Amino acid sequence: MSSSPTYAYYPGCSGQGTSLEYETSSRAVCEALGVVLHDIPDWSCCGSTPAHTVDHVLSAALSARNLAQAETLTGVEGIATPCPSCLTNLKTAGRRMLDPQFKERVNSLLDTPVKQPLPAKSVLQVLFEDVGPAALKERVVKPLAGLKVAPYYGCILNRPPEVMEFDDCENPIAMDRLLEALGAEVVPFPLKVECCGASFGMPRKDMVMRLSGKLLDVAEDNGAMAMATACPLCQMNLDLRQSQINATSGKQHNMPVFYYTQLIGLALGLDKRLLGLNKLCVNPKAALQAAEQATAGAA
Amino acid sequence: MHTINLTESFDGDFVRKIECESEQNVSLCYQCGNCTAGCPYTFAYDIPVSQVMRLLQAGQKRTLLSCKSLWLCATCESCTTRCPNNIDVARIMDVLRHEARRQGYGSERSVKVFWDTFLDSVKRHGRVFEMGLAVEYIARTGRFWTDLELGPAMLSKGKLAFKPHSIQGQAEVEKIFERFQQQKEQCA
Ligand code: SF4
Numbered sequence: 001m002s003s004s005p006t007y008a009y010y011p012g013c014s015g016q017g018t019s020l021e022y023e024t025s026s027r028a029v030c031e032a033l034g035v036v037l038h039d040i041p042d043w044s045c046c047g048s049t050p051a052h053t054v055d056h057v058l059s060a061a062l063s064a065r066n067l068a069q070a071e072t073l074t075g076v077e078g079i080a081t082p083c084p085s086c087l088t089n090l091k092t093a094g095r096r097m098l099d100p101q102f103k104e105r106v107n108s109l110l111d112t113p114v115k116q117p118l119p120a121k122s123v124l125q126v127l128f129e130d131v132g133p134a135a136l137k138e139r140v141v142k143p144l145a146g147l148k149v150a151p152y153y154g155c156i157l158n159r160p161p162e163v164m165e166f167d168d169c170e171n172p173i174a175m176d177r178l179l180e181a182l183g184a185e186v187v188p189f190p191l192k193v194e195c196c197g198a199s200f201g202m203p204r205k206d207m208v209m210r211l212s213g214k215l216l217d218v219a220e221d222n223g224a225m226a227m228a229t230a231c232p233l234c235q236m237n238l239d240l241r242q243s244q245i246n247a248t249s250g251k252q253h254n255m256p257v258f259y260y261t262q263l264i265g266l267a268l269g270l271d272k273r274l275l276g277l278n279k280l281c282v283n284p285k286a287a288l289q290a291a292e293q294a295t296a297g298a299a
Numbered sequence: 300m301h302t303i304n305l306t307e308s309f310d311g312d313f314v315r316k317i318e319c320e321s322e323q324n325v326s327l328c329y330q331c332g333n334c335t336a337g338c339p340y341t342f343a344y345d346i347p348v349s350q351v352m353r354l355l356q357a358g359q360k361r362t363l364l365s366c367k368s369l370w371l372c373a374t375c376e377s378c379t380t381r382c383p384n385n386i387d388v389a390r391i392m393d394v395l396r397h398e399a400r401r402q403g404y405g406s407e408r409s410v411k412v413f414w415d416t417f418l419d420s421v422k423r424h425g426r427v428f429e430m431g432l433a434v435e436y437i438a439r440t441g442r443f444w445t446d447l448e449l450g451p452a453m454l455s456k457g458k459l460a461f462k463p464h465s466i467q468g469q470a471e472v473e474k475i476f477e478r479f480q481q482q483k484e485q486c487a
């Protein structure tokens with residue numbers, strides 16, 4: 001490689017709170033694998049779901065302030081973000097602003113207009129394309145052999161395909177390949193792109209109980225010892241709310257739900273403090289130990 | 300099976316406005332039902348998404364703007380991805396709720412209040428302040444906090460910031476909302 005892949009980095013609001021461990025592990029993994037991230041200066045909220053339910057120009061403008069801030073950075077090839085919801089908003093804004101009229105309406109809401117929206121990618125896409133499973137595999141010091149993982153992508157990381165422009169929209173495989181490169185065993189998971197209940201946790205908890213409950217059921221039925229996610233909202237619904245799901249359904253799931261970046265970090269032997277495994281509500285220790293024992297027994 | 304009840308006369312202006320804002324041609328829908336089959340929220344909708352499409356073709360404004368489904372759609376993009384006629388169905392759902400808001404509808408109050416509270420937090424701080432959002436949402440809905448038992452877990456994990464992460468450009472963000480209020484509708 002001639003020079004390191006370099007991106008303007010958009011952390012997203014949840015990275016400052018409920019998904020701290022996604023934020024720190026994403027940064028740590030990128031650094032270890034030679035992906036350079038420059039924070040977008042003074043970034044603001046992308047508006048998430050609530051903004052696009054009000055208006056598409058408003059939603060695009062909230063994202064576009066960040067596109068404009070990113071234009072102040074030099075030497076970056078695009079924007080990278082760990083959060084699928086932020087990614088959708090950044091990409092949708094950029095795409096709709098190809099229409100000069102729409103762009104003008106958006107820019108008229110901003111102090112600093114956007115010149116030419118930078119392309120946005122998920123950190124997952126960056127790791128998959130700029131680093132790749134083969135190079136990742138070479139860097140593994142502590143293989144995750146014996147760990148059976150269900151890869152869960154969530155509903156909007158790959159959909160709709162015309163906007164997201166990455167991987168398959170019904171059966172994405174990027175995370176599968178990265179997890180396999182770590183030595184983990186990826187179990188079949190037919191609900192890869194099904195919705196977890198999204199942001200209805202507070203206003204309509206029953207939705208999350210039902211949809212995330214189904215995800216946990218199917219992961220378990222397919223022999224998963226853990227799930228891997230790429231989305232702060234999915235992770236929160238599956239992990240933090242797993243006790244509520246059990247209480248509602250009478251099931252007894254005890255399924256650790258990792259951010260895929262935590263698993264990469266583990267296999268690369270990165271500083272545990274940056275991986276934040278202690279922030280997970282469902283303790284992953286037993287699953288990690290069981291995996292180790294399974295491989296020790298096999299060896 | 301749920302049957303569609305056409306009670307209103309056809310409102311052509313409404314159909315044209317939704318088509319203009321969503322940049323979609325609603326007459327392309329041939330009612331295959333693919334969108335409904337893949338919609339994870341069909342179990343909770345009062346009108347399934349393919350019937351929303353049919354009612355839209357039939358210009359049934361009041362029925363549509365007052366339906367609960369608009370507020371329960373999570374924009375999961377399943378319908379848009381799977382429509383054989385490449386209709387961006389999720390965008391139509393979004394545009395329908397924009398219009399519902401403008402006309403004063405909000406049939407799932409808890410959802411609407413949650414979204415409004417979220418945006419007020421963004422306006423006030425430039426970034427969303429999760430703890431403040433939760434507290435404000437409970438205050439506005441007057442509901443007992445059904446997530447009370449999650450509090451200790453979140454606290455012990457150090458995941459709740461007690462202070463907002465305000466940014467330098469907060470005023471810029473606030474101005475986005477203010478200028479938006481002044482902006483004329485594109486497809487009025
Ligand atoms: S999938 Fe498309 S064509 Fe089929 S019912 Fe839904 S909107 Fe109509």
Ligand code: SF4
Binds near residue numbers: 375376392
């Ligand atoms: S975008 Fe909305 S209507 Fe379409 S499938 Fe998802 S939840 Fe259902």
